[in-house]
Structure formats: C-alpha cells, structure tokens
Amino acid sequence: MKKLLFFWNELKASFWFIPVLLIFFSIALSVGMVYVDSLIQIDQKGILRFFFVQNLDSARSILTTISGAMIGVAGTVFSVTLVALTLASSQFGPRLIKNFMYIRLNQVVLGAYISTYLYCLLVLNSIKDQQDYTFIPSLAILMAILATVVNIILLIVFIHQIAISIQADKVVSDISDFIAIQVKTLFPEKMGNEPDNPEALDIKKILVSYPKTFLIESPKSGYLQYADSENLMGIISQEDLVLELNNRPGSYLVEGKELGKIYSKEELKENTLRKIHDQFVIGKTKTAQQDLEYSIHQMVEIAARALSPGVNDPYTAISCIDNLSSTLSYLADVKFPSQYRFDQDQNLRIIADTLDFEGVMDAAFNQIRQFSIGSPAVIIRLMEALITIHFFAKRKPQQEVIVKHAEMILRMSRETIKEKNDLNDLEERAAKILNEKKE
Structure with a gap:
C-alpha cells in the first residue's frame, strides 16, 4: 500500500497529471451540461434574458471567442512557466525544478485554460440549426462564461505566484518547510521494533x-x-x-x-x-520521500551557488544556514533509529543502512563551509548556527559531532580570514562550544 502511495506522490509531482484530469472533467462537464440543456426549457424572460444566449450567431460567437482566447492564454501561461523554470534552474540549480513542478497552482492554471478551450469546442459542436430543429445550450454557454471569469482571476493569481516563487527567500523557505515535515515523518522511522540495548x-x-x-x-x-x-x-x-x-x-x-x-x-x-x-x-533520479539528504542538498546547492564568485550573494547563503539550523536543532534532540530492526517476537529481521546525526551534519555544513572561504559573514553565521544546534543537543554523540564541525570551521578560518577583528568575533563564538567541551 505504501509503495502505491509513493507512486501516487510522484504522479502528483508530474506537470501533466492535474491538467489531464481537468481535461477529462471538462469533457464530462460539457456532455452533462448539454444533456441538462436538452431536458430543461428555460423561460428567458425578465432579468434572465440578460444572462442566457437567445440566438445562434451570439452562441457561436461567444464560444468561438472564449475558446480562441483560452488557447492563446494557455500558450502564454506555458511560456511564462518555462521562463520561471529556466530562471530557477540557472539561479538555484536544476535539481530545484521539481520543486516548482510540485506547485499545484501552476498545474491547475495550465489545466484550467486547456480544459475551458476544449469545453467550448465541445459545446460549440452541440449547437444545431436545422429546418425542423434548433438547439442552443444556454446553460452550457453560461457555464463557459463563468469559467472564463474564474480563469481571468486565476491568471492574476498565477502571475503573482510566479513573481514570488522565484525569489530566493521564498524558495529557501519552501524547502525548509518541506524538510521540517519530512524529518517529523522519518524520525523515528517505522520499520519493526528497536532493541532495548543494541550495544549488547x-x-x-x-x-x-x-x-x-x-x-x-x-x-x-x-x-x-x-x-x-x-x-x-x-x-x-x-x-x-x-x-x-x-x-x-x-x-x-x-x-x-x-x-x-x-x-x-x-x-x-x-x-x-x-x-x-x-x-x-x-x-533514474533521486526523490525526497525517504531521502532526507536529498532535501538538505537542495538547500546546500542554493547556498553554494550564492557563494560562487559569479553570484557573490552571502545573504542567500545566510538564509540557507538559518533554515538548516532549524532542522538540525530538531534532529539534535531526536533519537535516530537503530540499524537493527526486530519483529513483534523480538527476533532480529533487518540490519538497515541508517542515517545518523553526523551524516546529516556533514551533508548540511561541509560544502557550505568549503565554499564560504573568503566570506567572514557566512563563516560567522555558520558558527552561530552550531551554537544554536548545540543548545538543543542533549546527547553526547550529537554534541561531539557539533564540536567537530566547530573545530573544522575554526581551523579553516585561522588560515583564510585576514582581518583580526573578524577572526576574534569567530573565536568568541567558537569558545561557547569548545569551552563546554573542555569543562
């Protein structure tokens, strides 16, 4: 069952799934509305005459105008989406493209315009003008007009969403939110029972x-x-x-x-x-559903690109460090699952290759530390993040890992930071971790 859930989540991440569903819905809706129109005779008197089409030329003109406009805007939406994906790929890395494809609004907007276009075509085909029979699907045309109004609102929301979604802080925040949900799902991992005393x-x-x-x-x-x-x-x-x-x-x-x-x-x-x-x-590709390091590497890639000489954006790197420190502060006080998994009768069944706190810390901070050479502000913020994580670390193994990273940052800084005051600031922060080690 969980395997099916995995494939379902991957299917939802594809860019075509929601539009295809909306297309099938529009086909069913057009058939249903035309059928209702064939059963109901609407009295087009009073105020109703302003909302229902009463002649064939108007009906054809409205549906033709809507269908032409919708397919034109659908092309524009597709082009804008591709431009946003291109910008995201060049600015944040190609592995971030899948995150943009997860955005449900983008899928819904593209599907809404294509399905409205198809709906209008099908309703237009149902209009009949014969010598002994005339059929104008007034309710179906009114539905097309309402769908057009909704699509106009969706276009405004879509443009607003695209403008926000390619901002660095928004991208980092979305990844951080996803990681926060992921770690609470994966830890503690559910695969049988853990031994009471794994060392024995x-x-x-x-x-x-x-x-x-x-x-x-x-x-x-x-x-x-x-x-x-x-x-x-x-x-x-x-x-x-x-x-x-x-x-x-x-x-x-x-x-x-x-x-x-x-x-x-x-x-x-x-x-x-x-x-x-x-x-x-x-x-062929990695997914984030059971791979915490993959999500962390997405954040690290943004920071690494921001620290590259061609970009030189330390503020984005600092934002990545801040969000990573939140995740690692949670993991610092979490019991990582044992590699030995037992069944209900306490028989050893699985010896797993598990992720530990040191592996997560290495994935989060090693590359950022290496790319931060020449940026004292980022190095200092790295040390401040370690101080925050160390505060939440209650177990000795986690504390030792944090101390190891603090020592690596300090050694690198003494070799690369030329300004004495910057180095003093870093050493003062490092002392909050390293002095506790000596005590």
Whole structure:
C-alpha cells in the first residue's frame, strides 16, 4: 500500500497529471451540461434574458471567442512557466525544478485554460440549426462564461505566484518547510521494533543460526528511491529470514551491484526473492520521500551557488544556514533509529543502512563551509548556527559531532580570514562550544 502511495506522490509531482484530469472533467462537464440543456426549457424572460444566449450567431460567437482566447492564454501561461523554470534552474540549480513542478497552482492554471478551450469546442459542436430543429445550450454557454471569469482571476493569481516563487527567500523557505515535515515523518522511522540495548547484541551469534546466504542484486542501474519497510518486514518475518541492507534511499546502484544479503535457514524460494525485490523502487533520479539528504542538498546547492564568485550573494547563503539550523536543532534532540530492526517476537529481521546525526551534519555544513572561504559573514553565521544546534543537543554523540564541525570551521578560518577583528568575533563564538567541551 505504501509503495502505491509513493507512486501516487510522484504522479502528483508530474506537470501533466492535474491538467489531464481537468481535461477529462471538462469533457464530462460539457456532455452533462448539454444533456441538462436538452431536458430543461428555460423561460428567458425578465432579468434572465440578460444572462442566457437567445440566438445562434451570439452562441457561436461567444464560444468561438472564449475558446480562441483560452488557447492563446494557455500558450502564454506555458511560456511564462518555462521562463520561471529556466530562471530557477540557472539561479538555484536544476535539481530545484521539481520543486516548482510540485506547485499545484501552476498545474491547475495550465489545466484550467486547456480544459475551458476544449469545453467550448465541445459545446460549440452541440449547437444545431436545422429546418425542423434548433438547439442552443444556454446553460452550457453560461457555464463557459463563468469559467472564463474564474480563469481571468486565476491568471492574476498565477502571475503573482510566479513573481514570488522565484525569489530566493521564498524558495529557501519552501524547502525548509518541506524538510521540517519530512524529518517529523522519518524520525523515528517505522520499520519493526528497536532493541532495548543494541550495544549488547551479538550479531554474529544470531547470524550463525542462518547458515545460507543469498545476495540481492540491483536489477538495473539507478537511484534507490523507495523501500516499503512495512511489507519488507512482513515478508522477512513470515519466511523466518534476516535481511542485511547495504544501501538506503538515495544511494546509486549499478546493475548487478549488491543491494543487500538474505540470511536463511534453508534454500530460498524464487517467489520469496521476487517479492523482496518488489519492495524496492529504483529510478533514474533521486526523490525526497525517504531521502532526507536529498532535501538538505537542495538547500546546500542554493547556498553554494550564492557563494560562487559569479553570484557573490552571502545573504542567500545566510538564509540557507538559518533554515538548516532549524532542522538540525530538531534532529539534535531526536533519537535516530537503530540499524537493527526486530519483529513483534523480538527476533532480529533487518540490519538497515541508517542515517545518523553526523551524516546529516556533514551533508548540511561541509560544502557550505568549503565554499564560504573568503566570506567572514557566512563563516560567522555558520558558527552561530552550531551554537544554536548545540543548545538543543542533549546527547553526547550529537554534541561531539557539533564540536567537530566547530573545530573544522575554526581551523579553516585561522588560515583564510585576514582581518583580526573578524577572526576574534569567530573565536568568541567558537569558545561557547569548545569551552563546554573542555569543562
């Protein structure tokens, strides 16, 4: 079920899905409105005569005008969207394009104009002028006029949204919001139960009772996008196996590369191996659904581009650091899942390749630190971010990782910052972390 949810989320991110749905809706609506018009005889007297079309020429003229205008504006909307995607790609990086495709308004606006155009064509085709029969779908034409009014409002909202969506602060804020939702979904990760005392586990002793080993090879080259943890645990438990995973979502796999190992007490059935293979999704691109590092790298890429000599925009880089510090402050006090996952009977079933706090910190700050050489303001803000994260870190391993990053920033700064006052400012901030270490 979760695998279907993964494909559903990926489908919603495509730029064609919502427009296609709206096109099918417009076809159904046109048929339905024409059918209602054929059943109802509207008395066009009084104020109603100002809203309903009463002659064939007017009906054809209105529908032709609307359909022509809608397809013209649809082309304009498509062009504006492509320009926005081009600007976003050059300014923030090509990996950010998918984030813009996720924006539902862009999909709805494009679909609304195309579907209105198609609706008008279908209603126009239903108008009949014969010797013994005349049919004017007045209600359907009124619906086309109302749809046009809505589309005009949508165009205004769309232009406003495009103008906002390519602003650096808005892009960074949207990614940060997505990461905040993602970390609360992924931590703690749900894949079976955790051991009470993982340090006391004797893994070799457990695996001795599973003498047969089978390799799980990648069926094709690409990125591991998704692993259905619940179904995987169910299959492994039912077949009394132990699965050791050597990769996690976001890892690149070459066809035939070892994805993991299965430890079994007897020969493994081909059907069982196939079912285990089916719980993994491998694709050509990375996705953010189970890969926290991918979302963090998007933010890092914006900061790295902002710090490049051709752009030289330290304020955008500082904004990225501020938003990353919020995410890492949350993760600093979160219990990361153990790599050892047990079933309900407390039997070891999965040895996972898990993400730890040090890996997240490295993904977030290593490249920004490396690109920040020559920008004291960014380096100082990096240290201030570490101070904030250190405040929320209650566990010693997390604190040691933060201290390590503070020491790396300090060593780099002593070699690159020439201004003594800037270096003193940095050392004063670093002392808030490093002095606590000495104590």
